[in-house]
Amino acid sequence: MSSAPRVDIDLSAFWADPYPVLARLRAEAPIAFVPQLGGTVFARRDDIFVSEKKIDVFSSHQPEGLMNKLMGHNMMRKDGEAHLSERRAIFPSVSPKTVKLHWTREFQAHADRIIEALLPQGQAEFCKDFALPFSAECLKSITGLTNMRFEDMDAWSQGMIDGIANYVGDPEVEARCHRATAGIDAAIDEMAPILAKAPDQSLLGVLLQSGMPMESVRANIKLAISGGQNEPRDAVAGTVWALLTHPEQLDLVLSGRVGWLQAFEEYARWISPIGMSPRRIAKPWSINGIDFMPNDKIFFMFGSANRDERHFDRPKIFDISRDVSKSIAFGAGPHFCAGAWASRAMLADVALPTIFKRLSGLRIVQRDEIRMGGWAFRGLLNLPVAWDLA
Numbered sequence: 298m299s300s301a302p303r304v305d306i307d308l309s310a311f312w313a314d315p316y317p318v319l320a321r322l323r324a325e326a327p328i329a330f331v332p333q334l335g336g337t338v339f340a341r342r343d344d345i346f347v348s349e350k351k352i353d354v355f356s357s358h359q360p361e362g363l364m365n366k367l368m369g370h371n372m373m374r375k376d377g378e379a380h381l382s383e384r385r386a387i388f389p390s391v392s393p394k395t396v397k398l399h400w401t402r403e404f405q406a407h408a409d410r411i412i413e414a415l416l417p418q419g420q421a422e423f424c425k426d427f428a429l430p431f432s433a434e435c436l437k438s439i440t441g442l443t444n445m446r447f448e449d450m451d452a453w454s455q456g457m458i459d460g461i462a463n464y465v466g467d468p469e470v471e472a473r474c475h476r477a478t479a480g481i482d483a484a485i486d487e488m489a490p491i492l493a494k495a496p497d498q499s500l501l502g503v504l505l506q507s508g509m510p511m512e513s514v515r516a517n518i519k520l521a522i523s524g525g526q527n528e529p530r531d532a533v534a535g536t537v538w539a540l541l542t543h544p545e546q547l548d549l550v551l552s553g554r555v556g557w558l559q560a561f562e563e564y565a566r567w568i569s570p571i572g573m574s575p576r577r578i579a580k581p582w583s584i585n586g587i588d589f590m591p592n593d594k595i596f597f598m599f600g601s602a603n604r605d606e607r608h609f610d611r612p613k614i615f616d617i618s619r620d621v622s623k624s625i626a627f628g629a630g631p632h633f634c635a636g637a638w639a640s641r642a643m644l645a646d647v648a649l650p651t652i653f654k655r656l657s658g659l660r661i662v663q664r665d666e667i668r669m670g671g672w673a674f675r676g677l678l679n680l681p682v683a684w685d686l687a
């Protein structure tokens with residue numbers, strides 16, 4: 298176990314709002330052993346930024362981890378060449394060029410179709426009625442699993458996320474995770490012969506062409522589903538909520554003084570959809586006078602790094618005119634989010650401009666209290682909205 302100072306936390310309060318604890322850690326114990334999480338937390342941006350690149354110490358390879366056992370061995374749990382070769386294989390599907398020339402058009406068609414169906418209602422539960430199906434339809438396109446239902450994409454993504462965090466071994470959670478991976482395998486089995494005959498730019502299409510073993514193809518598709526559904530979903534709903542509750546910031550975008558991309562990037566800094574990425578210590582190591590032993594569990598807290606007072610002035614404030622170049626919402630090392638360019642297109646080129654253009658007079662309806670939860674993944678739980686009927 299690391300020699301980091303021990304800091305106890307209340308897990309349910311941390312889930313409801315991790316930011317007060319993270320601010321205290323940054324100030325008093327930036328590298329701290331948190332028994333309730335079973336690992337050592339890195340809370341400051343610079344420590345994460347430097348350490349994440351030292352893959353010989355801060356390894357992603359976690360052979361005993363639940364992710365490997367339940368979802369198969371994907372690139373997120375590999376280091377060095379084993380990781381890079383799989384990353385290279387998926388690149389043609391998620392590169393900036395493919396996103397620009399191919400996916401953005403499909404994302405726009407998804408957004409238009411969903412908005413068109415919602416328009417006459419004049420009101421919606423935005424998380425459930427727009428953010429969830431939009432993210433899922435985009436992910437169906439990217440993965441090539443267009444035979445899935447959008448509801449399954451969301452539920453199976455969550456089933457895997459819950460499964461890999463099921464440290465207490467709840468049999469019901471594990472069973473749900475198995476149902477999710479079985480559902481995805483069945484969808485892959487159905488699409489694989491079609492895409493093998495007529496390859497396209499989808500992840501499945503590109504990976505089948507790459508000659509990657511089928512076991513790894515399945516594992517990486519599951520990774521994309523577990524890591525590619527709730528983040529764009531939560532970022533769409535969260536950025537809309539942030540702009541509606543900060544009308545002066547919305548004005549900056551609508552008047553053309555600040556771009557949609559900047560609004561999304563500032564939201565992802567302020568409330569990072571992925572707050573944490575885990576690592577395993579691979580060899581004895583010391584940092585800031587703290588010693589680590591092999592197999593110590595590390596949590597890089599991106600959500601905390603993005604509120605680090607050393608880099609961001611008044612970090613608690615949502616301010617779309619600030620410099621967000623130091624944000625590490627998509628990571629800061631070789632595992633930098635492979636879906637970053639697709640996400641920027643989904644949010645900044647498609648969802649946000651389409652929502653604010655088509656839903657005129659969009660406003661929050663104060664029916665229920667608006668809730669938010671999570672620290673590893675964080676997002677809004679509800680967002681009742683209304684708009685003017687034409």
Ligand code: HEM
Nearest residue numbers: 372373525528529571574627628629632633634635636640
């Ligand atoms: C708002 C949207 C998103 C955010 C904020 C986000 C954030 C992240 C973060 C923080 C990581 C870990 C980085 C690290 O440990 O250094 C990651 C990894 C990853 N993400 Fe995303 N993500 C988003 C959307 C997506 C989408 C839509 C996809 C799928 C197309 C995706 C696929 C991946 C993959 C495959 C990895 C692992 C990359 C590797 O191991 O090399 N992400 N993402």
